Amino acid sequence: MHNESHGFFRQLPSALPGLSLIIVTMVVIRLWVEPWMAHTKVFGMEKPLTDAFHLNYILLGILCGLLYRNVIFGGKMPEIFVDGFKLSRLMIKTGIIMLGSLYTFSAIVQLGSMAIFLIGGFVIMTIIMVLWLGKLFGLDRSMTAVLANALSICGVSAAVATSPAVEAKASHVAYAIATILGFGILTMFISPFIGHELGLTDLQYGAWIGTGILNSGQVLAAALAFNPNVAPGTAVSIAEIWNIMRVISIPFAVFAVTIWYWAGKEESDSSGKKKTLGTLLVEKFPVFVIGFMVMVFFTSMGAFGDVGIKGGPPASETIKTLRLVMQWIFGFGLVGLGGFIDFKELRQAGGTPLKLGLIVGTTKYVLALVVVYLIKDYLVSI
Amino acid sequence: MTTQQKTGSETIGAAGPKSKMTLFKDDRAEDIGAIILTVLIVAVIVLLKMK
Numbered sequence: 302m303h304n305e306s307h308g309f310f311r312q313l314p315s316a317l318p319g320l321s322l323i324i325v326t327m328v329v330i331r332l333w334v335e336p337w338m339a340h341t342k343v344f345g346m347e348k349p350l351t352d353a354f355h356l357n358y359i360l361l362g363i364l365c366g367l368l369y370r371n372v373i374f375g376g377k378m379p380e381i382f383v384d385g386f387k388l389s390r391l392m393i394k395t396g397i398i399m400l401g402s403l404y405t406f407s408a409i410v411q412l413g414s415m416a417i418f419l420i421g422g423f424v425i426m427t428i429i430m431v432l433w434l435g436k437l438f439g440l441d442r443s444m445t446a447v448l449a450n451a452l453s454i455c456g457v458s459a460a461v462a463t464s465p466a467v468e469a470k471a472s473h474v475a476y477a478i479a480t481i482l483g484f485g486i487l488t489m490f491i492s493p494f495i496g497h498e499l500g501l502t503d504l505q506y507g508a509w510i511g512t513g514i515l516n517s518g519q520v521l522a523a524a525l526a527f528n529p530n531v532a533p534g535t536a537v538s539i540a541e542i543w544n545i546m547r548v549i550s551i552p553f554a555v556f557a558v559t560i561w562y563w564a565g566k567e568e569s570d571s572s573g574k575k576k577t578l579g580t581l582l583v584e585k586f587p588v589f590v591i592g593f594m595v596m597v598f599f600t601s602m603g604a605f606g607d608v609g610i611k612g613g614p615p616a617s618e619t620i621k622t623l624r625l626v627m628q629w630i631f632g633f634g635l636v637g638l639g640g641f642i643d644f645k646e647l648r649q650a651g652g653t654p655l656k657l658g659l660i661v662g663t664t665k666y667v668l669a670l671v672v673v674y675l676i677k678d679y680l681v682s683i
Numbered sequence: 684m685t686t687q688q689k690t691g692s693e694t695i696g697a698a699g700p701k702s703k704m705t706l707f708k709d710d711r712a713e714d715i716g717a718i719i720l721t722v723l724i725v726a727v728i729v730l731l732k733m734k
Contacts, residue, residue: 619728622732
């Protein structure tokens, strides 16, 4: 038995070295590397790193985290830095809650209604496709169930949330996570290029990646890599509404896949394993979404001053400072996220789960782009 | 034997407490931590801008 008694505050001092490395990395990138890239000339080309490769502090931060783990530290993060890097998701969630300051309730209703339509359709389509392909390829029922939710909703969170309900083994979860993260890393880096090459607007791009990319952190990274600005109407403000709609659907999708899983089992096997939708909602609902909605409420009430929506009064000083702090917090969180990408572990992905993951992931990614392109006139900006 | 995974043991390629991606007990605790951290940050910014 492992000892689970280590509290957050007791572990906090041990997080300081890793946290310091993350902060120093982002400070160097934002204060020195980015300004240097914006003025550098290579082979007579003006600013090739920013204009041709679309490099910015977000992509550089992820690359640094990735290099620390896989190159500088030889594939394993040193113990001294591990706890600090474990704060990365806390920072990403904190930034997402603060993003609530970009929206008013009317904007949320406008964007949310579009998002529900797209996200709902794609979640259902993906689950059906995975269940069908899983049967076609003769994949284990638990593995298929984990992949169905991992590929349809929110990657890692959904895979972990589904696993106990469908009797998944650790190896099933590992395969599913390695597959979706491998695919997600690829899409995270190529999406900004595709978006710029196709001349997508922030609204179209945000809707596309919010639907087509599998993992919350990767959606955030791909949005900020396309446009690092944090303001109403930018790619990150659109993509995160889509992402939040998807995260909210986790308990519903876990319920649906669990029903499918147990429907195919013998009645006698199923005692005590099924959970009601109500129980799943209480257990799995992502509480940070409530924090986001409270932030939207205060913003709508004018607690922080003007939001700075296009055509309206400029953003207040409080809102401007909030957005600046958000950029730094996202930057820190994404250096940490890069530090969790382990090439060795991604090699665990393979065989039929990988084949299925690539087919479904690519279909979803491309189809999301096609659908967003087709309905672009119906997408309403905020 | 089924491996019961707690939410929050979100790993990349491995399961178990050693590979947990969070310092918190689980996802729910991390969400609450993020809300508290946001309240602190927003309060500091609002107070600084009130001067």
